[in-house]
Amino acid sequence: MTELLTPSRATDAAGFLPGPLGLRLDEEQISVRAVNARADRLDDLAPLGSHQPTPDGAVLRLWPTMAWAIGNALVAEIPTVDISHGHTHLRLRGVEALHFIANYTYADPLDESRRQTKALRTRLNHFDCVLWWTNTRDVHIVVDRSLAQSFCNHLRSLALRHDPADPSKTPRPVAPGAPDRRG
Amino acid sequence: MTRLPQGGLIDRTQTLHFTFDGEQMSGHPGDTVASALLANGRHLVARSIKYHRPRGIVSAGLEEPSALLTVTDATGSTPNLKAPEITLRDGLQITSQNNWPALDRDAGALLALGGKTISAGFYYKTFKWPRDAWHKTYSKIIRRAAGHGQVDPSTNPALYDKRHRKCDVLVIGSGPTGLSAAITAAQAGATVVLVEQDSDLGGSLLQSADTIDEMPAREWAKDAADALRTLSNVIVMPRTLAFGQYDHGLVQAVETPQSGSASTSILWKIRAQRVILAAGAIERPVVFPSNDRPGIMLANAVRTYIRRFAVAPGRRAVVAVADETERRDTMAALQEAGIDVVAALQPGDKITKTTGRLHVSGISWRGANGKRHSARCDLICMSAGWMPTAHLFAQKGVRLSFASETQSLRPPQSDGPMRPTGGARGVLTTADCLADGKTTAHQVLAELEMHKHLNLNQPEATPAPAQGFQTGPGKAFVDLQNDVTRSDVALAQREGYCDIELTKRYTTLGMGTDQGKTSWTNGVLEIADITGANPETIGHTTYRPPYSPVSIGALIGAEVGNEMVPTRRTPFHDGFERLGCVFQTSGDWLYSRYFPTAGETMMQAIKRECLATRNSLGCVDMSTLGKIDVQGPDALEFLSRLYCNAFAKIQPGRLRYALMLREDGYVFDDGTIARLAENHYLVTATTANSGSVWRHMQKMAQVDWPELDVTLTSVSDHWASLAIAGPNARKLLTALAPDFDHSSEAFPFASVREGLLGGDLPVRVFSVSFSGELSFEINTPAGYADALLTRVMDLGAEWDITPYGLETLDVLRIEKGHLSIGTEIDGRRTPADLNLGGMVARKKSFVGGALLNRPALQQTDREQLVGLQPEDGETSIPYAAHLSQSELDSKGQAPLCGHLTAAIESPILGHSIALGFLENGQERMGETLWAHSPIAGKSVRVRVTSACAYDPKGERLHD
Amino acid sequence: MLLIPCPHCGLRDEGEFTYGGPARTLPALDQDTQVWRDAFFAGQKPPGPMTELWYHTSGCESWIEVTRDTATHDILNSNTPQSKVDTP
Secondary structure (H helix, E strand, O other): OOOOOOOOOOOOOEEEOOOOOOOEEEEEOOOEEEEEOOHHHHHHHOOOOEEEEEOOEEEEEEEOOEEEEEEOOOOOOOOEEEOHHHEEEEEEEOOOHHHHHHOOEOOOOOOHHHHHHOEEEEEEOOEEEEEEEEEOOEEEEEEEHHHHHHHHHHHHHHHOOOOOOOOOOOOOOOOOOOOOOOO | OOEOOOOOOOOOOOOEEEEEOOEEEEEOOOOEHHHHHHHOOOOOOEEOOOOOOEEOOOOOOOOOOOOEEEEEEOOEEEEEEEHHHOEOOOOOEEEOOOOOEEOOEEHHHHHHHOHHHHOOOHHHHHOOOOOOHHHHHHHHHHHHHOOOOOOOOOOOOOOEEEEEEEEEEEEEOOOHHHHHHHHHHHHOOOOEEEEOOOOOOOHHHHHOOOEEOOEEHHHHHHHHHHHHHHOOOEEEEOOEEEEEEEHHHEEEEEEOOOOOOOOOEEEEEEEEEEEEEOOOEEEEOOOOEOOOOOOEEEHHHHHHHHHOOOEOOOOEEEEEEOOHHHHHHHHHHHHHOOOEEEEEOOOOOEEEEEEOOOOOOEEEEEOOOOOEEEEEOOEEEEEOEEEEOOHHHHOOOOOOEEEOOOOEEEOOOOOOOEEEOHHHHOOOOHHHHHHHHHHHHHHHHHHOOOOOOOOOOOOOOOOOOOOOOEEOOOOEEEEOOOOEEHHHHHHHHHOOOOOHHHHHHHHOOOOOOOOOOOOHHHHHHHHHHHHOOOHHHHOOOOOOOOOOOOOHHHHHOOOOHHHOOOOEEOOOHHHHHHOOOEEEEEOOEEEEEEOOOOOOOHHHHHHHHHHHHHHOOEEEEOOOOEEEEEEOOOHHHHHHHHEOEOOOOOOOOEEEEEEEEOOOOOEEEEEEEEEEEOOEEEEEEOOOOHHHHHHHHHHHHHHHOOOOOOEEEEOOOOEEEEEEEOOOHHHHHHHOOEOOOOOOOOOOOOEEEEEEEOOOEEEEEEOOOOOOOOEEEEEEEHHHHHHHHHHHHHHHHHHOOEEOOHHHHHHHHHHHOOOOEOOOEOOOOOOHHHOOHHHEOOOOOOOOHHHHOOHHHHOOOOEEEEEEEEOOOOOOOOOOOEEEOOOOOOOOOOOEEEEEEEEEEEOOOOEEEEEEEEEOHHHHOOOEEEEEEOOOOEEEEEEEEOOOOOOOOOHHHOO | OOEEEEOOOEEEEHHHOEEEEEOOOOOOOOOOHHHHHHHHHOOOOOOOEEEEEEEOOOOOOOEEEEEEEOOOOOEEEEEOOOOOOOOO
16 A cells, blocks of 8 residues: 555654553554455464464454454455554553553453463453554554544553552462463 | 550551541551550540440441541541541541530430430331421431531542452452462462452451461461462452452452552452352341440450450450350450450340440349349450351342351352352351361362362351340340341331331341441341241341442542543544634544634634535534445345335445434434445444444344345544535535546536545545535545645635534534434434435335334324424524423423424524424424423424425535 | 353453344344234243343454343353344
8 A cells, every 4th residue: 555645643642651650652553454254264364363473564363254454464365445544553562561451451461362362352441442462561552543542541541540569569360380471 | 545565466666647536646557547546545436327326446347337437638538437447547537427516525415315216217207297398307407417427529639440350269358268268279270369358368367366287377377378479370469348249250349559559449350260258257246235335345356456456445344255265265365455354244144234424334234043243344345146248149149048056147058150168158267267268269179170179078157156145125226337226126027117128228227338247137136036037037138239338439440530431533633623623522522513713602603604604615524424334246235125215226436315224113324325336335324323333234244144245344433524515615626636527517416436636635525415515525544634624724715614513513404404313313213204204115125124114103193303493583492392282381381292303593594493303294384383492491483394494405415 | 240252252241242132033124014023022031041142342343142041141152143034
């Protein structure tokens, strides 16, 4: 996709959230195409629940009959719909990034199964969001563009409610034998 | 000071200062307000709700019925906190409640003299007439005389939060049962969360004289807690009260972090596969005459204050404890503290009275042989037995059953997520509790396939003492918090309020902030005693969350102010801010309302915006509409079934207005269907329904018609949409330099074109109109909204382009009689009601078609949409008015025949117009009716017209 | 809050879902009013197991069929939906 103009940002997210956790939140441009097809065809691209990096991007498959082609991921022979501008891509970075998010998501991103898939669509308080991460310190969050500014404000407000000792004072439960919880 | 020279779990190296009713007092870290008050020699801390009797601290836990206090700190004041639940902090201001002028000289106590008159049902019987007097006079007096603390109306600056947590096993309570269960579960590798309401872990072990593994119980508890804290699969949460059990293993708990934390409290929603309820048991008071004086305490509380807080709550104690082991333990504790035990009553003794004005000073009783005794004392330690704390278990609706061997309500065996264990099922000794915790933990681990099944024996519940105390006649309180006496309970039975739910409401037994934690079993036993009924048949009232009061702040969490609900902003938001827009919340959206120029009022702005659009050029944000991309070989068939109008002949590049019905035949939503290519459509949904239309379409595609080859993609937020409207709209479109033929012949009304504006701005342009003017909705990917707006404003300046907002949008659509969701499309209208009957296709089948043909929906005299204009051509029609053929009568009433849905002043027509539903409205054109608005205090004569008041032939849509 | 087993996403909190009513067997669109009326309005809903439609709004955005005991909230089964429309 060639862009003649530079899209404007949807939020003011660029830098550290307030509060003692030292998290930073930044908006980054992203190209997303919806790939609609029967489940069995999409299974060849990426199994349900997964985020699969490709040489030019990634395929995110969190829906049975839809996947997202992120970046320039090639999706042969399946028609796509450009939805890039409908979504805002935020990155939350910091030692406690995923653990912070996990306090508020309805589904637990630190669940054993999701420690493998590292991707999920769920609800964070009142916001529906798509999450994926390569490690727990760098979380990608995609929300509806119209909600994005409100979402950033909300994360700021939540970050204020934590103490410097949170949550390392009370380690999260992990299955025995699992790698270090910050892994 | 009554602080003991040594011992206790307090940090004597630090001193905390606080005030009680203005008096300076001090305590130590580790104290509760209750222990600190007692350490300062304060027993009298409250006045009772009805009789204003002096009351002291009865317990050392959340069951406290009497010592309710108001606590003030930097964030404001909180009333009705129980003294034993408040962790002492430096600088707290504690005040007593329900007394005037002072706690020790309370005028309200005069009521106590005539106490007999305020028996159960007194208010119901006394304040019956005159009718108005209840809310005008009586209730105000009663509320002032009787009641709890005052609510602080100021804004609370404290921060609260709500968080989620998940685990395999949640253990509630950290006494011997909880610690043993948590250790067992943790060692098997389960993820464990251990919540403890207290700041210290250990529960009853903190004041126990027992030994475990040859260690003092308190040290064992500390070791166990430390061991749990080091495990990575265990989260230990002290100061966290689990207050409610919900479906499928969800427990809600509120944490009060240490002072100085960012959040004042945190509500935790903890989802566990299994919940071990190790909440222990509550000691049952003895009911005897004048059993409510300060200095009369539960025996376990006395032991707690001595051993845990190093406080001597008296000097001369009388012990009235039914269980022999506990009696000996209590006497041992008193001796440890150097308190004289002046008498120890034996079960079977009959307590006849106590004396004392603001503090107990003596007790009289008769021995089993009838011999009278009395003793001077300043402390009475009482216990009739123990009651399991199974409240959380019972909240899910499972009945507890009264067991005669324990004389208490006990939970039944359960295979659900929550398992009452230890004290919560009536197991009382430390050794049995340790065993029970382990047994239950093994049981749930086996169920979760985390441990092999072991056949461990479950300890039996500890039987109640064989014999209790007898009591003489006199004012004996069953429920201290609500001043319910034994005679009140008897009165309720005599007057027929025998069912336990009725007894509760008639007497207020078990109501209030403690919800009868200490009183309920005694109440049941009283009823059994009076009526001769078996206590097992009496039952209990409904247990509901919260177990103990939770502050509203904690329940709300961060959802205050702007964080209450998410706010959607359109892509034009920043651009509109630059244009001086006034925004308004409308549903989820923060929408442009109007664009005032300097010094302009809203009404002036609306008028200017309307006239500019009608006469030259306006622009308005349409981005909030739902937009759904529909593709596939069966897309046309799919849409044809979904919408009620026929559009099979629609050509690529054209669009149609379309109406969607619900399955029951009523109008659901309206929008446009644009055919972008052979098998590619874009449909719009109204802003309010964009979510529900999307779900509805998904449902049809996924559930009802999976055989259709169609794909749906929500592109609502991808496209920004700016409508340019007015006679000069096409001139502006030309100026924007589209790369497609946009002449009126090539691009007529109801068409869609895709291309670039100015060679670089990708757009889809729809020639549709909500304003009734020549209009183009220019859609561009949302990131380019600002670029589009800038060009439209710059190039439109030639025609004095005027941005307009929601207010003007509404005026323009009402002038045209166009529909709006929630006002005209209100879920009760057929297409014909909305004058759209002609749109309904005859030759196809569609959702809602069959049920639309129900006779009631086809009647011709239904309410129909009409327009209304003032008969005199100038009077303003009040909104929210109702339609009638007659004037209001002397009572302000009139038979109605319809109502208004919208009323505005039309700048272009120069008078007021309205839309409304009128019975058989289409047949009543030209009739004159009354529009009555009791809210506006106005009745106006109106004439019935067509809904479309402006340009009824639609000539302005074309150029 | 229930825990609902989504056939695509696993156990998820009720807060992620939108309720869609009982799963009904609806007549084909061309069936007459009487047939539709009987199918649409005349259903009995005694307490006990009932198959319902839920939409996983905050998850996979799919409709699923869940069999729930309406008296106890026990979830007995969940599936991707089966077409319930009578084919003419």
